[in-house]
Amino acid sequence: MSQSKERDYVLGTHDEELARLGVQHRAWRPVVLDCWKQAGITNGSRVLDVGAGPGYATVDLAEIVGPGGRVVAVERSSNFVNAIKSAIETQSLSNVDVHELDLMNDDLPDGPFDFSWCRWVLCFVSDPELLVKKISRVTRRGGRAIFHEYGHYTTWRFFPQRASLEEFRSHVIATWREAGGEPDTGLQLPSWLTKNGFTVRMAAPRIFCLQSNDYMWQWPAQFIHVHLLRLQELGRIDAEFADKVRADLAAAEKEKPSFMLTPLVLEIVAEKV
Numbered sequence: 001m002s003q004s005k006e007r008d009y010v011l012g013t014h015d016e017e018l019a020r021l022g023v024q025h026r027a028w029r030p031v032v033l034d035c036w037k038q039a040g041i042t043n044g045s046r047v048l049d050v051g052a053g054p055g056y057a058t059v060d061l062a063e064i065v066g067p068g069g070r071v072v073a074v075e076r077s078s079n080f081v082n083a084i085k086s087a088i089e090t091q092s093l094s095n096v097d098v099h100e101l102d103l104m105n106d107d108l109p110d111g112p113f114d115f116s117w118c119r120w121v122l123c124f125v126s127d128p129e130l131l132v133k134k135i136s137r138v139t140r141r142g143g144r145a146i147f148h149e150y151g152h153y154t155t156w157r158f159f160p161q162r163a164s165l166e167e168f169r170s171h172v173i174a175t176w177r178e179a180g181g182e183p184d185t186g187l188q189l190p191s192w193l194t195k196n197g198f199t200v201r202m203a204a205p206r207i208f209c210l211q212s213n214d215y216m217w218q219w220p221a222q223f224i225h226v227h228l229l230r231l232q233e234l235g236r237i238d239a240e241f242a243d244k245v246r247a248d249l250a251a252a253e254k255e256k257p258s259f260m261l262t263p264l265v266l267e268i269v270a271e272k273v
């Protein structure tokens with residue numbers, strides 16, 4: 001993995017981001033487990049984990065499909081691939097394969113897969129429809145592609161309103177777009193799926209209204225802390241602005257009443273026809 005490839009992924013692949021993805025997975029875990037169950041993932045399933053990150057979902061999937069099933073994780077970052085390998089080893093999982101590859105430039109591993117799981121990846125790649133096409137090629141007829149992608153990122157708001165946090169959100173959207181991604185990719189996904197051999201079985205919004213004592217609060221809160229450093233590293237914001245955002249987040253955590261509406265995620269499940 002070249003340093004430039006590691007760098008062109010807008011969120012970064014450093015250790016703080018690796019840990020953040022763990023917090024994020026744990027916050028979303030009940031929603032995700034329910035989604036997988038409804039979609040039909042079970043003992044013996046063969047599942048492709050697309051853009052698996054450090055493999056938090058990979059490990060859960062491996063436990064669900066059991067020794068008779070298989071999970072194939074694909075990921076471009078060597079730092080994250082190493083994290084997946086070490087999790088597999090620590091947990092003695094014998095039903096996981098890991099491939100270090102670029103979803104845009106490389107072929108996906110041969111299927112056929114019963115399921116694919118793709119979360120917060122289409123929003124970062126330069127040609128998300130191409131990725132849908134590749135997923136379609138390796139999915140068996142009757143198999144299901146499952147996605148969690150943003151559908152309306154600007155639903156992410158604090159109330160009472162916090163101006164610096166809204167400005168932070170605008171920076172996030174701008175940097176993703178400058179890096180060739182599109183936060184609200186979920187909106188186009190049903191059309192791409194239909195054009196590429198799938199029937200969309202369900203699409204549902206996943207959005208939460210949180211207070212700071214809710215477990216899920218730490219998901220966006222930690223994203224703010226880690227991504228402020230990333231935005232500074234990218235030269236997009238200065239230390240003064242970062243401090244203002246941190247102070248506003250701390251106020252939102254302390255003052256009552258204070259709520260956060262999360263960025264809307266679309267859960268989409270499609271069946272290969």
Ligand SMILES: C[S@@+](CC[C@H](N)C(=O)[O-])C[C@H]1O[C@@H](n2cnc3c(N)ncnc32)[C@H](O)[C@@H]1O
Binds near residue numbers: 080
């Ligand atoms: C926000 S993370 C989500 C990780 C994981 N799906 C999860 O939900 O925890 C996005 C992931 O997509 C990977 N990614 C982005 N562009 C990629 C590409 N072109 N090829 C392979 N992986 C890519 C990143 O390295 C990162 O691990």
